Amino acid sequence: xxxxxxxxxxxxxxxxxxxxxxxxxxxxxxxKAEGASAIAFALKKNTTLQVLNLKLNxxxxxxxxxxxxxxxxxxxxxxxxxxxxxxxxxxxxxxxEVLSRNASLRHITISCNKLGVAGGRVLQEGLEExxxxxxxxxxxxxISQQSxxxxxxxxxxxxxxxxxxx
Numbered sequence: 001x002x003x004x005x006x007x008x009x010x011x012x013x014x015x016x017x018x019x020x021x022x023x024x025x026x027x028x029x030x031x032k033a034e035g036a037s038a039i040a041f042a043l044k045k046n047t048t049l050q051v052l053n054l055k056l057n058x059x060x061x062x063x064x065x066x067x068x069x070x071x072x073x074x075x076x077x078x079x080x081x082x083x084x085x086x087x088x089x090x091x092x093x094x095x096x097e098v099l100s101r102n103a104s105l106r107h108i109t110i111s112c113n114k115l116g117v118a119g120g121r122v123l124q125e126g127l128e129e130x131x132x133x134x135x136x137x138x139x140x141x142x143i144s145q146q147s148x149x150x151x152x153x154x155x156x157x158x159x160x161x162x163x164x165x166x
Contacts, residue, residue, distance in 0.1 A: 021049055027081070028056040036063025043070035043077070050076060055083040055109070061090040068094035071102050079107035083137070092119030096126025099133065109137040120147030127154045134159045 031039070036059035043049070059067070064087045071077065082091075092115040098105070115123070120143025127133065136155050138148055 023051040025053040031057040033063035037066040040066035040070035044073045050078045053081040055081045059085045064091035065094040071098045081109040084112040087113035089119040096122040099126035100129045107135045111137045111139040115141040
């Protein structure tokens with residue numbers, strides 16, 4: 001119990017206070033939902049972090065939803081990897097809201113989670129207003145082929161428009 005509390009406080013302090021941290025790679029660290037919630041708390045205030053890798057941490061829907069709430073406020077993060085975390089339809093719904101409102105995220109990896117057919121549909125809907133996402137890794141998420149195809153078409157269109165603007 002004490003070790004978990006200390007780790008949570010460490011995540012909050014390091015990510016929230018650090019003014020120069022641009023990348024944070026925490027893959028396969030057993031962060032779980034509690035650690036993800038601590039990182040989410042810090043993400044709300046952080047203005048320098050651009051890359052966050054949380055793959056293989058068993059953060060589940062609870063931690064994933066907290067990360068998504070933080071992403072609604074965070075404007076610096078460009079890339080996030082949430083692959084292989086036991087995420088499901090609830091997380092997909094939270095991420096769909098992020099996709100419709102966050103204007104900074106360019107790259108999302110959410111592969112190897114069980115988002116399901118319904119999760120794919122809500123992600124598809126969330127992407128309707130998105131004009132900045134350039135890559136979206138959805139491999140092995142159990143979404144329908146139709147949703148995956150529609151999502152990839154939106155992402156491809158975004159990438160082409162962004163490249164044309166350069």
